[in-house]
Amino acid sequence: MPSISEAFRQYVHEPFLMFSTLLLNLPFEGIQNTGERLPLLLHACEDGLERGDEPSAIMNRFFRETLQLEDESQQIDFMFKVVQYVERQVVLFDSVEEAAAEKIGSRDGSQLLRLIRNDETGAYGEALRQFRGRIVFTAHPTQFYPPQVLGIINRLRRFIERGDRRRMTATLQQLGMTSLLSSRKPTPLDEAHNIIHLMREHHYDAAARLYGEIKAATGDASFDNDRLIELGFWPGGDRDGNPFVTAEITRKVAEELRLAIIKCYNRDVKRLEAKLTFKGVLDRVSALRATIYAALFDSEARIDPMDLLDRLHHIRDYVCEHYEGLYVDEIDLFMDKVRLFGAHFASMDIRQHHRIHKEAVTAVLKANGLISKRLDELTDSNLQRILLEESLSLDTLDLDSLDPVVADTFTTLSLIPQIQDRNGERGCNRYIISNADDAWSILFVFGLARWCQGSDEPALDIIPLFETVKGMDAAADVMRSLFAQPVYRAQVSRRSGRQTIMLGFSDGTKDGGYLKANWAIHQTKEALTAVCREADVEVVFFDGRGGPPARGGGSTNRFYASQGPAIARHALELTIQGQVITSMYGTPHLFSRNLEELIQAGIGGGAPGTISPEMSEVDIPGPDRQLLEELADEAYKAYEALKEHPQFVPYLECMSTLRFYSKVNIGSRPVSRGSSEKLVFEDLRAIPFVGSWSQLKQNVPGYFGLGTALGQLEQAGRLDEAARLFRDVPFFKTLVLNSMMSLSKCNFQLTAYMEEDPEFGSIWREIRDEYRRTISVLLEISGYDVLMEEEEKSRQSVSIRERIVLPLLVIQQYALRRLSTNPSNKEILEKLVIRTLYGNINASRNAV
Numbered sequence: 001m002p003s004i005s006e007a008f009r010q011y012v013h014e015p016f017l018m019f020s021t022l023l024l025n026l027p028f029e030g031i032q033n034t035g036e037r038l039p040l041l042l043h044a045c046e047d048g049l050e051r052g053d054e055p056s057a058i059m060n061r062f063f064r065e066t067l068q069l070e071d072e073s074q075q076i077d078f079m080f081k082v083v084q085y086v087e088r089q090v091v092l093f094d095s096v097e098e099a100a101a102e103k104i105g106s107r108d109g110s111q112l113l114r115l116i117r118n119d120e121t122g123a124y125g126e127a128l129r130q131f132r133g134r135i136v137f138t139a140h141p142t143q144f145y146p147p148q149v150l151g152i153i154n155r156l157r158r159f160i161e162r163g164d165r166r167r168m169t170a171t172l173q174q175l176g177m178t179s180l181l182s183s184r185k186p187t188p189l190d191e192a193h194n195i196i197h198l199m200r201e202h203h204y205d206a207a208a209r210l211y212g213e214i215k216a217a218t219g220d221a222s223f224d225n226d227r228l229i230e231l232g233f234w235p236g237g238d239r240d241g242n243p244f245v246t247a248e249i250t251r252k253v254a255e256e257l258r259l260a261i262i263k264c265y266n267r268d269v270k271r272l273e274a275k276l277t278f279k280g281v282l283d284r285v286s287a288l289r290a291t292i293y294a295a296l297f298d299s300e301a302r303i304d305p306m307d308l309l310d311r312l313h314h315i316r317d318y319v320c321e322h323y324e325g326l327y328v329d330e331i332d333l334f335m336d337k338v339r340l341f342g343a344h345f346a347s348m349d350i351r352q353h354h355r356i357h358k359e360a361v362t363a364v365l366k367a368n369g370l371i372s373k374r375l376d377e378l379t380d381s382n383l384q385r386i387l388l389e390e391s392l393s394l395d396t397l398d399l400d401s402l403d404p405v406v407a408d409t410f411t412t413l414s415l416i417p418q419i420q421d422r423n424g425e426r427g428c429n430r431y432i433i434s435n436a437d438d439a440w441s442i443l444f445v446f447g448l449a450r451w452c453q454g455s456d457e458p459a460l461d462i463i464p465l466f467e468t469v470k471g472m473d474a475a476a477d478v479m480r481s482l483f484a485q486p487v488y489r490a491q492v493s494r495r496s497g498r499q500t501i502m503l504g505f506s507d508g509t510k511d512g513g514y515l516k517a518n519w520a521i522h523q524t525k526e527a528l529t530a531v532c533r534e535a536d537v538e539v540v541f542f543d544g545r546g547g548p549p550a551r552g553g554g555s556t557n558r559f560y561a562s563q564g565p566a567i568a569r570h571a572l573e574l575t576i577q578g579q580v581i582t583s584m585y586g587t588p589h590l591f592s593r594n595l596e597e598l599i600q601a602g603i604g605g606g607a608p609g610t611i612s613p614e615m616s617e618v619d620i621p622g623p624d625r626q627l628l629e630e631l632a633d634e635a636y637k638a639y640e641a642l643k644e645h646p647q648f649v650p651y652l653e654c655m656s657t658l659r660f661y662s663k664v665n666i667g668s669r670p671v672s673r674g675s676s677e678k679l680v681f682e683d684l685r686a687i688p689f690v691g692s693w694s695q696l697k698q699n700v701p702g703y704f705g706l707g708t709a710l711g712q713l714e715q716a717g718r719l720d721e722a723a724r725l726f727r728d729v730p731f732f733k734t735l736v737l738n739s740m741m742s743l744s745k746c747n748f749q750l751t752a753y754m755e756e757d758p759e760f761g762s763i764w765r766e767i768r769d770e771y772r773r774t775i776s777v778l779l780e781i782s783g784y785d786v787l788m789e790e791e792e793k794s795r796q797s798v799s800i801r802e803r804i805v806l807p808l809l810v811i812q813q814y815a816l817r818r819l820s821t822n823p824s825n826k827e828i829l830e831k832l833v834i835r836t837l838y839g840n841i842n843a844s845r846n847a848v
């Protein structure tokens with residue numbers, strides 16, 4: 001069997017080069033000559049940056065010496081055509097890599113089924129009976145392909161897998177003639193439709209088949225854990241900072257999810273009807289199909305999953321008894337689907353900011369004459385009593401006089417029971433509170449839910465999202481105080497004695513820097529686990545993870561395997577967003593493999609290739625904790641100093657693509673929470689913040705401060721302590737490996753011209769020096785010769801992707817430089833910058 005490196009070359013790199021040559025020579029309308037010129041431009045960019053030329057000089061020389069183009073409009077036209085080609089090269093590489101995933105992934109993929117089968121103690125089987133895994137698809141704006149392009153990509157991947165060169169060539173030509181861009185920003189409903197399509201086409205079958213394989217591997221015919229694989233859903237429910245998500249949108253998306261799963265069931269029962277043609281069986285199957293079919297068109301009809309399962313059980317028993325069990329495996333598969341997806345398909349979460357809830361509570365108390373203006377007119381104990389115990393009327397509340405977002409809160413909370421009636425309780429039973437940092441965050445929502453739903457026992461899990469360093473520091477005390485409150489503790493008991501708590505990696509890293517935020521999250525999880533165990537509450541951590549390491553990304557499975565026994569992990573929940581939806585869950589094989597590895601990490605099976613099952617159960621010793629605390633504090637100081645640099649925000653505004661994110665048609669949500677004309681760092685969302693650093697190829701949030709902290713150990717002659725930490729503590733090693741990915745995607749040659757800039761030269765040098773310092777110390781403590789040495793497949797993939805987009809990045813810098821001089825063709829140059837954003841986002845796969 002070839003090594004991973006050889007397999008990557010054989011199945012990915014060489015086919016990509018061959019197909020890329022084909023792509024570059026296809027006769028796309030109006031851009032035939034661009035394909036043959038693109039390799040020349042790539043060579044010019046690599047040579048020019050190596051010489052220290054700035055992007056403007058590289059492009060001007062290429063126009064003058066290679067193309068002999070003097071006319072500026074022709075130059076700009078050529079650059080747009082280059083962008084078009086690079087975008088399609090990215091799509092091609094995605095398709096080739098995904099087509100080869102099974103061939104390469106089998107070498108380092110999940111060992112879950114093998115672990116279960118070889119488990120003589122039964123420990124893994126028992127853990128699987130209790131484990132809950134939930135991946136939650138979000139609508140965050142990090143993936144721009146419209147549905148028709150996603151369809152082309154899927155077909156292209158299939159033809160590559162089959163070696164069908166004729167159809168692949170035709171599909172490449174179709175790709176060249178199809179716009180990759182949406183003509184308008186997607187609505188929340190558009191975002192929901194896109195992900196529901198992916199769920200229907202890929203996840204519906206794949207989840208049930210994986211569930212069946214795990215059940216078979218345990219050897220236990222009674223295995224029954226329908227929470228082992230759950231899908232969560234944010235499009236249409238997440239309204240934090242998105243005024244376009246309203247109660248009406250939430251209602252429509254919930255109905256789309258209900259209809260989608262009914263359509264899936266109808267398709268499956270129709271197939272069963274064609275096979276179970278036996279006397280005494282066919283009539284039952286036809287009657288079952290009629291029930292499901294009616295629910296598609298009758299808005300008042302409901303499907304009851306328990307009724308479906310009961311009828312399927314009878315059909316199964318009859319087939320086994322009278323017809324030798326023919327096709328019983330297909331009946332079993334359908335039954336597993338009903339167990340997993342019920343009447344809801346995916347559980348829709350509602351999310352809103354704490355500030356909105358405070359305004360809503362204020363409005364209710366004013367309408368009921370309990371305050372005149374402000375909540376602080378009441379004592380804390382009195383306000384708590386009102387929220388937990390008093391039944392207040394909303395009849396006197398004038399919704400039209402309120403801020404529309406606040407008014408929508410009341411409508412949405414009142415809508416939840418209606419969704420539960422149609423989709424089942426699991427259809428919508430979680431409410432997430434952004435920017436939670438005190439007990440009031442949770443109590444406000446509990447009170448509002450009681451008043452809106454007219455019940456002291458709302459069927460709702462109230463989930464605080466602790467996402468700042470301040471919020472995480474307070475989290476354990478907040479939850480301890482709530483569990484000590486009898487009314488809230490009773491609510492938790494009614495919710496199966498389970499409290500879900502969300503931790504936000506994106507804003508945590510933006511707020512506190514890479515090392516400090518990740519260490520704070522780890523400590524917060526340990527503290528919350530201890531608090532919940534003391535209160536006899538089962539804690540479930542829901543991680544708000546983005547694509548890149550700077551937003552909690554990197555190797556998901558390695559991250560969870562590295563957490564150790566002091567953190568509860570009988571259930572793992574995480575957000576999946578942007579490019580990660582398609583790159584990790586975009587095909588049945590990818591969905592199954594990544595979900596297997598997630599489950600494996602959760603039940604203590606380690607992470608393939610990096611963390612053994614034994615290491616995943618090792619807690620962090622006291623001296624190592626002290627060292628991590630020391631490193632985190634020093635890294636935080638360095639990151640805070642950078643944020644306090646007087647040019648920090650202006651640097652992002654003037655020298656990066658930050659100001660262009662609001663103009664990109666990739667998501668419905670605004671880039672900033674606030675409405676201020678002036679950029680306020682606190683209001684800036686993590687996605688454009690991290691994405692802008694990615695476009696600059698500086699990736700500050702993924703490493704800054706780590707090099708300084710380790711450098712101080714080196715100066716004190718203590719770097720061997722960090723080397724031992726890397727070797728013996730999986731948590732630290734995971735952080736280092738993920739940071740190496742961020743560093744591997746940097747390219748300071750691209751912006752080297754900024755070093756002499758009179759306004760921004762000093763901050764550029766500070767970032768560049770930290771980049772160099774971090775690489776040096778990470779290679780030293782790891783003993784590696786190159787970054788990502790243990791991750792050969794990912795390292796090669798990153799290298800190829802970075803080379804593909806290099807011309808695009810040089811063009812982007814060229815356009816940004818031109819815009820800084822106030823040119824007459826400002827509008828067209830801005831469009832050029834915006835177009836370059838797309839290709840880089842998707843080439844990086846986890847750029848934002």
